Amino acid sequence: MHQVTPPKKVTAAKTLLQVSGIHLQEAGSWVLQDISFSQEKRQKIAIAGETGSGKSTLLQTIAGLVQPSSGEVRFAQKRVKGPQEHLIPGHPGIVYLSQQFELPRFLRVEQVLQYANKLGPGEAENLYEVCRITHLLPKRTEHLSGGERQRIALARLLLSGPQLLLLDEPFSNLDMVHKNILKAVIRDISESLQITCILISHDPQDTLAWADEILVMQAGKVIQRGTPEQIYRQPVNVYTAGLFGDYNLLPSTKAKVLTENPGIKEKEKNMLIRPESFKIVSAVGRGLAAKVKKVSFFGSYYLLEVALLGLTIKVKTEARDFKKGNIIFISVDPEAVWFI
Structure with missing residues (x-):
């Protein structure tokens, strides 16, 4: 600890x-x-x-x-x-x-x-x-x-x-x-x-x-x-x-894909990312491709459950134009990543 x-x-x-x-x-x-x-x-x-x-x-x-x-x-x-x-x-x-x-x-x-x-x-x-x-x-x-x-x-x-x-x-x-x-x-x-x-x-x-x-x-x-x-x-x-809320936990073997992003160093630990820390980007090549499995409305935001790296990842967004089956591209800022 x-x-x-x-x-x-x-x-x-x-x-x-x-x-x-x-x-x-x-x-x-x-x-x-x-x-x-x-x-x-x-x-x-x-x-x-x-x-x-x-x-x-x-x-x-x-x-x-x-x-x-x-x-x-x-x-x-x-x-x-x-x-x-x-x-x-x-x-x-x-x-x-x-x-x-x-x-x-x-x-x-x-x-x-x-x-x-x-x-x-x-x-x-x-x-x-x-x-x-x-x-x-x-x-x-x-x-x-x-x-x-x-x-x-x-x-x-x-x-x-x-x-x-x-x-x-x-x-x-x-x-x-x-x-x-x-x-x-x-x-x-x-x-x-x-x-x-x-x-x-x-x-x-x-x-x-x-x-x-x-x-x-x-x-x-x-x-x-x-x-x-x-x-x-x-x-x-x-x-x-x-x-203190929803989180995504990526095993170290899966997290290696995200460490290819500039500023994220590879560690032999699990990677923790809060749903709001993911960013949905518009262009191919700027993020990882993920398939939307579920969309839930919470008033001020939407919670997307997406398939990524063989895992179900939660992504929080204010955008309202996503539906089940959509392919989106997501990235994350280095300062939003935490290893445990």
Whole structure:
């Protein structure tokens, strides 16, 4: 395994969160294995990985809700104690929004928030505007939609004035309208309220455009850490590549044909190319001939499945004049090629 870019060093003054050597063993199995990373104030970190990779457990450990077997979490230079050391689990300044949040029933939203409020009147009103819930204050909680309930639960946590917000799959089970509203809310929480965030999501569209840095987890380990562009364009393995969208993997024996292109060096490794990295060219001799097997429409683009080198290759294009059976010619830029 190789790391694309080593984590950058940060000074203690800027470091808000320091996770060092976290291990967690449950029922004889390792849930978390040697997790270490740091986070600066207002740095946006996303955590990606398949179900069961340890993402939620890591967030709960950071929040002080799960006791690690070894290692430590330090927040604002203070050690975060686990539930075995605290009568009431949790740590001041850190809030965690789980996927199973609950709101009191048969109360108006303003009552629910009033009981949790530790901010001044002006600050609370600003928070309600950021969370897009001002118009919901007179409503009763049982009359809210799922997306509205989630924003209320988020606002209730933020009324404690935290420095770090941990979001566990906040976009799951939301329709596109409420998902886009919540994305705007999370953006403004970071920019307007200056609250640092860590977010878990399965959808690459939720993380690539938002995060400053992404941690990829597999089987309880962080296997890659880098900027969204590094993670997407230079994945450490096919597991990471698949988490962030479609890809083409050409065995080294097949990839040799593409290494004839200027700037692409031959390596004894598999070649990874994203579908949008292929270019459809018009002239014979400028690209490789491929036969279109399938055309799928995705609104802003078409995804072509083409036969090339005995493989089925995915090619993304905005052009709309391709049909099954067409012969096209494709090429790829050297900077779009990655070997794993």
